[in-house]
Amino acid sequence: MFFPQFQHRFTVVALFCPLLFGFPAQAQQTVAVRKNAKNITARLLQKAIRTGMAGRSGAALVVEVESSKIIARQGMQTAARRVVTPGSTVKPFVLMALLRSQKLKSDDVFFCRRTLRIAGKRMDCTHPELAAPLHAEEALAYSCNSYFAAMAERISAAELASEFHRAGFASPTGWAPNEATGTVKETQTPEQRQLQALGEEAVKITPLELLAAYRSLALKLQSGDKTWDVIYHGLQDSATYGMAHGAAPQGYNVAGKTGTANSSASALTHGWFAGYAPAEKPEIALVVYLEHGRGSDAAAVAQTIFAAYGRVKGR
Numbered sequence: 001m002f003f004p005q006f007q008h009r010f011t012v013v014a015l016f017c018p019l020l021f022g023f024p025a026q027a028q029q030t031v032a033v034r035k036n037a038k039n040i041t042a043r044l045l046q047k048a049i050r051t052g053m054a055g056r057s058g059a060a061l062v063v064e065v066e067s068s069k070i071i072a073r074q075g076m077q078t079a080a081r082r083v084v085t086p087g088s089t090v091k092p093f094v095l096m097a098l099l100r101s102q103k104l105k106s107d108d109v110f111f112c113r114r115t116l117r118i119a120g121k122r123m124d125c126t127h128p129e130l131a132a133p134l135h136a137e138e139a140l141a142y143s144c145n146s147y148f149a150a151m152a153e154r155i156s157a158a159e160l161a162s163e164f165h166r167a168g169f170a171s172p173t174g175w176a177p178n179e180a181t182g183t184v185k186e187t188q189t190p191e192q193r194q195l196q197a198l199g200e201e202a203v204k205i206t207p208l209e210l211l212a213a214y215r216s217l218a219l220k221l222q223s224g225d226k227t228w229d230v231i232y233h234g235l236q237d238s239a240t241y242g243m244a245h246g247a248a249p250q251g252y253n254v255a256g257k258t259g260t261a262n263s264s265a266s267a268l269t270h271g272w273f274a275g276y277a278p279a280e281k282p283e284i285a286l287v288v289y290l291e292h293g294r295g296s297d298a299a300a301v302a303q304t305i306f307a308a309y310g311r312v313k314g315r
């Protein structure tokens with residue numbers, strides 16, 4: 001026999017029973033297993049970072065895409081305080097500026113001649129010689145300097161600077177106390193804008209800012225936003241056959257971008273890798289910054305970290 005007048009009391013008791021008498025043992029066990037799995041993952045990633053960064057100066061950090069929690073790291077002070085040129089790692093955001101301003105069409109192609117001079121600077125392409133013209137996706141995969149310098153002429157200085165600001169390149173991430181912030185300048189000449197699109201001038205960032213920007217890309221992919229498909233595909237292709245192929249462990253799909261940039265402090269270059277995994281449904285984002293080196297060196301460090309994550313996830 002059911003008494004409606006007691007329904008509310010029964011509901012309240014049902015809601016608070018777990019608080020009064022504890023959660024069921026099975027639920028507690030599930031929570032414990034998940035927590036233990038996360039701890040194991042973090043430890044293996046930390047070990048992989050130590051292995052990959054052995055003998056190198058710089059920073060490497062892994063963040064959970066969903067929670068925004070940094071789960072493994074080395075060189076946090078460097079990641080938070082070093083403000084340097086990002087090199088080719090900004091190229092996805094140049095494509096964003098083009099797409100947002102509707103100045104890139106799906107059938108646009110570009111033939112790369114590989115030699116490039118901008119304001120007296122030699123910026124030749126380093127990808128293999130290509131017989132066929134490039135679409136945007138392939139240009140990102142091969143990190144074609146000639147393509148991005150040409151595309152920079154389609155957008156205004158304000159549009160490019162605004163996109164870099166939107167990516168967070170001059171904003172604190174909240175991941176570290178007293179972190180520095182990068183600088184984004186609005187360029188005055190077409191040549192300056194081209195060099196900015198290549199990450200060589202008029203933009204400087206911290207490794208934390210780049211990590212946050214690529215986490216944001218991963219979140220857009222997670223959400224099913226098709227607006228930026230050419231970028232998602234280009235980043236995956238970069239790790240599959242392009243300039244970031246050294247970051248991809250065998251049998252595990254990742255996405256990302258390398259960067260090699262000149263240093264204002266010395267004649268040496270510094271190297272970058274930024275990306276996420278798995279490529280189709282990102283769970284972690286990663287940044288590697290090397291004080292001295294090239295993008296390929298940073299990709300090799302990333303490969304060690306991605307491989308560890310793939311193993312722990314059974315992929």
